[in-house]
């Protein structure tokens with residue numbers, strides 16, 4: 001059953017409730033904001049099916065509780081967090097205007113991590129687009145990306161990374177990130193690639209090295 005066929009669709013159609021996998025305050029481990037404190041809101045539901053996905057628990061939104069967005073934002077306020085990363089799963093499957101409005105009303109910065117396969121909703125201070133070959137982003141996401149982060153699993157992914165980079169704006173930060181389970185094999189080709197193509201930077205999953213969520 002696809003996510004749009006779900007019987008409980010009506011309960012989150014307006015974005016008043018979201019299937020919440022987890023929410024936690026930690027350190028951003030990837031991309032442009034690496035090393036900065038951030039509160040993560042991980043929303044369930046993803047039909048892209050990356051075989052190397054390290055968040056497979058998120059795929060089926062039905063197994064995660066539908067949590068009122070007001071509650072999600074109240075929980076954020078129990079921490080000193082100023083930056084909120086909305087991730088998944090694939091958060092663009094949902095209507096995120098209400099969530100962003102409440103977060104902005106609290107003066108919080110809103111960051112989106114997306115593959116860009118759904119609709120664009122919400123108000124974002126930063127968008128990290130992580131495109132997937134088997135399910136490319138909708139065109140409007142390329143123009144909105146502040147950061148392009150391509151996961152490298154095999155040689156062909158460098159070509160995919162260049163294709164995606166040709167579609168984003170000039171000022172967009174470009175990152176190549178080794179797929180975690182193949183880090184040892186990939187880190188050398190990636191560093192060599194970045195040396196030869198210095199418009200790119202290396203992104204590591206620093207939170208995994210730090211052994212934090």
Ligand code: SF4
Nearest residue numbers: 046048049050053089
């Ligand atoms: S898009 Fe993200 S959550 Fe979805 S399958 Fe790929 S890695 Fe996993």
